[in-house]
Amino acid sequence: MSQFSRRDLFALMGGAALVPMLGSAPSQAATRYIVIGTGGTGGVFYPYGGGLAKLLSEKLPEMQATAEVTGGSVDNVKLLAKGDAEIGFSTVDSAFDGFKGTDAYQDVGPQKVATLAVLYPSVFHTVASKSSGIKTIADIKGKRASVGSSGSSTESIADRVMAAAGLDPMKDVTRDNLGVAESVGALKDGKIDVFFWIGGVPTPAVKDLASTNAADITFINTGDLAGGLAEKYPGVYLPSSLKKGVYEGLAEDLPVLGVDNVLLVPEALDGALVKEILAAIFDNLAEVAQIHPVAKRLTLEAAAAKSAVPHHPAAVEFYKSRGVTAG
Missing domain, CATH: 3.40.190.10 (Periplasmic binding protein-like II)
Structure with a gap:
């Protein structure tokens, strides 16, 4: 408007x-x-x-x-x-x-x-369907991913994370620009393999997904990339974690990327x-x-x-x- x-x-x-x-x-x-x-x-x-x-x-x-x-x-x-x-x-x-x-x-x-x-x-969420076989960011190559809605910081962070893992975010994945609620729906329906989201914890849409589909999803570790991104973008990114139990199915703390x-x-x-x-x-x-x-x-x-x-x-x-x- x-x-x-x-x-x-x-x-x-x-x-x-x-x-x-x-x-x-x-x-x-x-x-x-x-x-x-x-x-x-x-x-x-x-x-x-x-x-x-x-x-x-x-x-x-x-x-x-x-x-x-x-x-x-x-x-x-x-x-x-x-x-x-x-x-x-x-x-x-x-x-x-x-x-x-x-x-x-x-x-x-x-x-x-x-x-x-x-x-x-905020903490960076990477949520994949178990059927996709995705266990690391590098595994997203050739998959269909929601990189966040256009006009969001999720998209820019997702691109930086994929690049840090050695992927070309524009060529190595099939991209969908969906907000977190739409991403959750698309993952449930099998229309995407994985989605990215940067937000506070718990994020309502992700909490709902984990509560109803915990056995079918995997939260991906991005902690191994956090140090390099924090060094490349000083004062912007920091190592963080998704704490055990914050979402159903998270049995232990998961290292991820964080941002204020x-x-x-x-x-x-x-x-x-x-x-x-x-x-x-x-x-x-x-x-x-x-x-x-x-x-x-x-x-x-x-x-x-x-x-x-x-x-x-x-x-x-x-x-x-x-x-x-x-x-």
Whole structure:
């Protein structure tokens, strides 16, 4: 949806002119509207974003926040840079690529975004049908794989992981661009052999798959590739694990690739609004923690941790006022 059509729709829904969220002083409109870019409905960004939208709408005066389904991190970074959203979820690797204008952002160049808060680490899931015979990333050669939806960080991470295993991600696999919920359905139906997903744990769609089809699927170890990727992309990737029992059928900890998730805002977002948003979140952490299990990890110290994409100046000021140094 374009900026005009989205904003026009919200104006019609709210019956009031919108307050500009970027740049100059707000108008006299009664209601303020903000958009939160999330991800697909089967992942963690969507329920987390929906919970934050509800919280901000309830806690901030004359505020209506809306969580929007998107393709994921890449979409969100572009929405923020264009002024089509005020807050967006992203993995830090995709945020950094956007900040620099590389890889998935080569066509649009550097994206003017800033970190609002570091949220929680995601882990990289590679889930194969047992009938496919896939036991390692190298085994995916010649198979049909869902590499994540277009406009998601899953796709870029999947390509990097396959390349690290010696595969050509564009030639050695048959690619499908499916979100995690669609990937789960396709794997159940035998339409794909394997899917990739980067997200919080537990991811609802993957949990559902493991609960109903544990005997038919295999979680693939990517820990042996994590060290090389962390070295190639310093400050972005890290070794992680899927813990024993987090999904049915996982009998022991599984080494995998990890990456932090961040809340982003446009660089030009009004500083007063940035501080309002952060105050609403951190003055109500008990409510935030009820949104999703990964939301329990949010603290002032974690949110202010160093990010590959610098924090918004107003966020730095906010954390300092709460006794924490950002970055």
